[in-house]
Amino acid sequence: MRHDESTNMKPVDPSYWDKLVADYEAQAQPFTSYFAEAALRTLQLDRSTRLLDIATGTGAVALAAARTGAQVMAIDFSAGMVQRVLSHGVPNIEARQMDGQALELPDASFDAVLSVFGVMLFPDWRAGLREMARVTRPGGSAVVAVWKDEDGAATNLLLSQLRKALYPDLAPPRPFPGMIELSDPQRLSAAMIDAGFAEPSIEEITHDSQLKLAALDDADRLFELIPAWNTLAPEQRVAVLGEMRSRAEQDRVGDVLPIPSTALIATARRR
Numbered sequence: 112m113r114h115d116e117s118t119n120m121k122p123v124d125p126s127y128w129d130k131l132v133a134d135y136e137a138q139a140q141p142f143t144s145y146f147a148e149a150a151l152r153t154l155q156l157d158r159s160t161r162l163l164d165i166a167t168g169t170g171a172v173a174l175a176a177a178r179t180g181a182q183v184m185a186i187d188f189s190a191g192m193v194q195r196v197l198s199h200g201v202p203n204i205e206a207r208q209m210d211g212q213a214l215e216l217p218d219a220s221f222d223a224v225l226s227v228f229g230v231m232l233f234p235d236w237r238a239g240l241r242e243m244a245r246v247t248r249p250g251g252s253a254v255v256a257v258w259k260d261e262d263g264a265a266t267n268l269l270l271s272q273l274r275k276a277l278y279p280d281l282a283p284p285r286p287f288p289g290m291i292e293l294s295d296p297q298r299l300s301a302a303m304i305d306a307g308f309a310e311p312s313i314e315e316i317t318h319d320s321q322l323k324l325a326a327l328d329d330a331d332r333l334f335e336l337i338p339a340w341n342t343l344a345p346e347q348r349v350a351v352l353g354e355m356r357s358r359a360e361q362d363r364v365g366d367v368l369p370i371p372s373t374a375l376i377a378t379a380r381r382r
């Protein structure tokens with residue numbers, strides 16, 4: 112996850128995400144869509160399904176769900192993300208700006224509620240899960256996708272791994288509490304039960320993120336907002352980049368370095 116040290120903006124600030132809309136849609140959404148579609152495949156959706164996508168971002172879940180005919184509500188605390196989803200003009204998607212920790216939505220008003228790489232980022236991720244349960248009707252379904260590694264996925268994950276290998280004594284940047292807690296399948300199941308769900312079942316899915324090797328020529332620009340990079344000293348960055356290039360020589364496929372990233376997809380029923 113990216114942090115902007117220069118402005119002190121953090122991912123807990125909606126304006127951080129407002130500025131990322133175009134980059135997120137171009138670079139992250141093609142990757143997260145793979146997991147969003149896997150999350151949706153755990154559900155049976157039709158035109159009568161009322162579905163809520165929490166922390167929709169640029170709409171990976173909402174857009175795919177809408178293709179089934181389901182009635183989709185997409186929420187995000189970033190006005191920019193909400194506007195981007197609305198700009199598609201999909202008639203069966205309603206998008207609203209809202210904090211996932213305090214949903215302005217009635218109890219038991221959805222048949223299916225999903226959060227793909229969203230709730231894990233909330234400072235009060237337990238409240239996020241409780242809110243998911245509150246708005247799901249009894250017997251309805253919830254799906255929560257998180258990363259299996261507390262350092263996340265894609266370039267965030269690779270940089271963290273290389274940094275730990277090269278500088279084991281250097282304190283890593285503090286990851287999100289929800290990413291740490293929910294990255295373990297048993298703790299994820301327990302958290303869903305605590306929130307009000309039953310019978311959690313967890314699927315592990317791995318998919319490659321594709322790092323374009325040409326982009327490494329401007330590594331400071333590419334990784335500028337990634338804490339595992341921007342908290343390194345200049346000579347440490349040179350060393351980490353050297354390791355990454357060696358890794359790329361070994362594992363490249365054409366002009367990209369695949370970075371295998373594993374998600375846990377938890378599905379449960381509302382009690």
Ligand SMILES: C[S@@+](CC[C@H](N)C(=O)[O-])C[C@H]1O[C@@H](n2cnc3c(N)ncnc32)[C@H](O)[C@@H]1O
Pocket residue numbers: 122123125128139140143144147165166167168169170171172186187188189192209210211212226227228229232233
């Ligand atoms: C990693 S993106 C995931 C987006 C999308 N679900 C996907 O899989 O591509 C995280 C999203 O969570 C949103 N977000 C973070 N904290 C939030 C909160 N407290 N309430 C609602 N949305 C939040 C951000 O604005 C961002 O769009």
